[in-house]
Amino acid sequence: MPRINWKKHYPHSLRHALQLTKEYGKQRRLSVERIADQLGKSSDSLYKYLSDASMPVNQLIAFESVCGAPIVTQYLAHSQGYLLVPMPTGRKAEHLELSELNIFANEALIALARCYEGSAEVEQTRDRLMKLIEELAYQREEVNHQRQPDLGDLAMRNGEEVIR
Template sequence: MHALRLCKEEAQSKRHLSVERIADRMGVTHDSLYKWLATGRMPGILLPAYELACGCHYASEWLAASSGRLVVPMPTGRKAEGSELLDMNSSCAAALQLLTTFYATPQKADAEATLAALRQHLEQVAFHHHNVAQYATPELEF
């Protein structure tokens, strides 16, 4: 429920959208949207439309995190430079070093730095994963 309200507040502050305009962009009535925001029980099928209208993804990120999942934004894809591959290798080494320290002495390790390093490495891997997948199934050019 809090994540839905945060999306609404961001839409209001950054996009200057009222609840009525968000509902209009979703194709629902404002009364329904007010009810869902009050109860936190928005139909799951409408969540992507709501987040698109609001311009943020707090609700879907909360759903993933509450299920123990890590959310990594999928990149749009482009050719990687050699330096990016070296950066990915370096970030992997840094993340593994922090992870090794964490498991050896968790009370002395910096958990936030370890998480940040792991997230950075996962985002870099996701970029290359997407590029390889796109190569296997190319998009048609118009």
């Protein structure tokens, strides 16, 4: 099975979001049986949740946590018109990461131009633009976070706080 580029993949239904979350977990070498075991459920009940899109809300965060991706949460936010931006970590972006963001931004703008010309799907263009805005908002928060040191960045030298 080819690896999915998760930055370009968008769920369009709750069932699809649950399936994508499971696929993400499988790419992390988790079997459905293993995921179900960590949720305290049988694999049959997990398959039922996935096929019916009827996973209880109190199991959703645990499911996403085990699989390693908040795809369902992101779908739910997007379906209500909200953007979802991860908390900044204070980590500086690497050049490769910024280059990939630049490529993605160009692809999104090309899709936007094609949408206005009538040669691209509205839904796909909207999804790309939402993902781009989220990625840019995340980078904005990382830049803001650079000015504010974490508690881990404080050290004591001769009784004075020193920022590392």
